[in-house]
Amino acid sequence: MELVFGLLSRAWQKKMEEKALEVYDVIRTIRDPEKPNTLEELDVVTEKCVEVQELGDEEYLIIIRFSPTVPHCSLATLIGLCLQVKLQRCLPFKHKLEIYITEGTHSTEEDINKQINDKERVAAAMENPSLREMVEQCVTEPDD
Amino acid sequence: MKGALELLQRVSAHPDARCWCVAWSPSGTLLASCGGDCAIKIWGKEGDSWECKCVMADGHQRTVRTVAWSPCGKYLASASFDATTCIWKKTNDDFESLTVLEGHENEVKCVTWAPSGNLLATCSRDKSVWIWEVDEEDEYECVSVVNSHTQDVKHVVWHPTQELLASAGYDNKVCIYKEVDDDWECRATLEGHESTVWSLAFDPEGQRLASCSDDRTVKIWKKSTLGDGESDSSDESWKCVCTLSGFHGRTIYDVAWCRLTGALATACGDDGVRVFKEEDPTVDPEQPVFFMSAHLPKAHGQDVNCVSWNPKEAGLLATCSDNGEFAIWKYNSDS
Numbered sequence: 347m348e349l350v351f352g353l354l355s356r357a358w359q360k361k362m363e364e365k366a367l368e369v370y371d372v373i374r375t376i377r378d379p380e381k382p383n384t385l386e387e388l389d390v391v392t393e394k395c396v397e398v399q400e401l402g403d404e405e406y407l408i409i410i411r412f413s414p415t416v417p418h419c420s421l422a423t424l425i426g427l428c429l430q431v432k433l434q435r436c437l438p439f440k441h442k443l444e445i446y447i448t449e450g451t452h453s454t455e456e457d458i459n460k461q462i463n464d465k466e467r468v469a470a471a472m473e474n475p476s477l478r479e480m481v482e483q484c485v486t487e488p489d490d
Numbered sequence: 491m492k493g494a495l496e497l498l499q500r501v502s503a504h505p506d507a508r509c510w511c512v513a514w515s516p517s518g519t520l521l522a523s524c525g526g527d528c529a530i531k532i533w534g535k536e537g538d539s540w541e542c543k544c545v546m547a548d549g550h551q552r553t554v555r556t557v558a559w560s561p562c563g564k565y566l567a568s569a570s571f572d573a574t575t576c577i578w579k580k581t582n583d584d585f586e587s588l589t590v591l592e593g594h595e596n597e598v599k600c601v602t603w604a605p606s607g608n609l610l611a612t613c614s615r616d617k618s619v620w621i622w623e624v625d626e627e628d629e630y631e632c633v634s635v636v637n638s639h640t641q642d643v644k645h646v647v648w649h650p651t652q653e654l655l656a657s658a659g660y661d662n663k664v665c666i667y668k669e670v671d672d673d674w675e676c677r678a679t680l681e682g683h684e685s686t687v688w689s690l691a692f693d694p695e696g697q698r699l700a701s702c703s704d705d706r707t708v709k710i711w712k713k714s715t716l717g718d719g720e721s722d723s724s725d726e727s728w729k730c731v732c733t734l735s736g737f738h739g740r741t742i743y744d745v746a747w748c749r750l751t752g753a754l755a756t757a758c759g760d761d762g763v764r765v766f767k768e769e770d771p772t773v774d775p776e777q778p779v780f781f782m783s784a785h786l787p788k789a790h791g792q793d794v795n796c797v798s799w800n801p802k803e804a805g806l807l808a809t810c811s812d813n814g815e816f817a818i819w820k821y822n823s824d825s
Contacts, residue, residue, distance in 0.1 A: 442760075460660075464660070464686065466644070469553060469571075473553060
């Protein structure tokens with residue numbers, strides 16, 4: 347019995363890791379709003395920053411914890427917005443998303459986390475032409 | 491006493507966009523929907539199916555967040571992220587833009603008509619609640635701007651019988667407003683939710699208020715009688731008499747209290763629709779107990795944003811989702 351459980355849980359763990367990698371592949375190429383580098387290059391996101399949990403029936407909960415390079419509030423929210431938008435557009439499997447700033451990286455992290463995870467705020471932000479333009483610049487792949 | 495929700499029809503109302511809100515007309519024969527495609531659509535039943543009767547696509551430049559019918563059914567108000575509220579007049583099967591209410595600094599999140607039909611309230615991310623008066627010549631005038639919330643105001647709703655208004659905010663609070671000396675003021679602030687309060691609903695008698703939140707709970711608030719029970723005091727005192735927790739997997743975006751049956755429905759970010767009923771209301775009015783009578787885990791393929799009970803047909807429920815669909819359900823309390 348132990349052996350069976352061991353095998354099942356390892357298979358399940360592998361599945362979660364694969365899903366996490368799928369997610370990471372989508373976010374690593376997002377460009378930083380200020381610098382000419384990707385979020386991966388700047389260590390804003392890392393493979394470890396993606397957590398995947400199974401919600402049931404081919405649906406997954408994705409939790410991302412990112413570390414903005416600068417303590418500037420609006421840039422952190424902008425990165426959060428980019429993560430929301432790119433994942434909404436590019437993830438092929440059914441998911442629910444939670445995006446947070448890594449604890450301790452920001453003084454107003456609760457405020458930022460709340461904004462990023464409010465879908466009404468996100469939707470309204472994307473209807474603001476200048477904000478939308480900034481996000482598009484960060485998320486659009488060179489060959490899109 | 492287990493209930494069930496039966497699907498009657500699913501409609502792809504706002505393709506490739508979110509459907510944010512659905513609202514039944516007072517006669518119960520029409521359903522208005524609105525969404526991220528900036529359009530409002532009116533649906534009516536033809537035989538057994540709901541068909542689109544009218545499309546208002548040019549009224550707003552951005553997402554239409556909420557639509558609300560006037561009590562007489564002749565007008566429809568639409569609140570938009572473009573910072574305006576449009577009032578539409580119904581003539582036969584058509585809707586014509588009557589006027590556009592401006593003033594909010596940014597997205598209008600909600601609009602609601604008072605039962606008298608003479609007052610309208612709107613709320614916005616600009617943290618304010620505006621109260622508008624309508625006269626016999628269809629002229630709208632803003633009579634009060636109240637800034638009680640410290641953040642976005644997500645929802646406003648009028649009391650079913652009194653001139654009392656409630657608002658729900660991103661600041662986790664609920665505010666209650668009354669007119670005092672010709673000015674609208676916040677007379678009570680209800681605290682308790684641990685995150686954004688998304689929506690509110692009064693019970694049929696207006697004795698209680700249900701609030702739903704990002705904290706995944708529904709709270710029931712009851713107006714407490716102060717001392718000698720004098721109800722003409724300007725002060726409002728409401729306390730939380732029940733919290734429904736552990737039922738919802740994610741943010742609860744909407745709550746609706748059925749005028750006909752007293753059943754409470756919720757729209758949740760876990761794609762589910764739930765109906766709650768009160769257990770023997772006479773036991774202890776100060777500590778009501780609600781049980782979950784029906785739960786549809788995958789009512790929609792994505793977040794459910796709105797839930798609305800038909801005002802004339804008991805058990806008929808409309809919901810809508812992030813995938814642009816709305817659905818009509820029949821709720822049976824004993825199945």
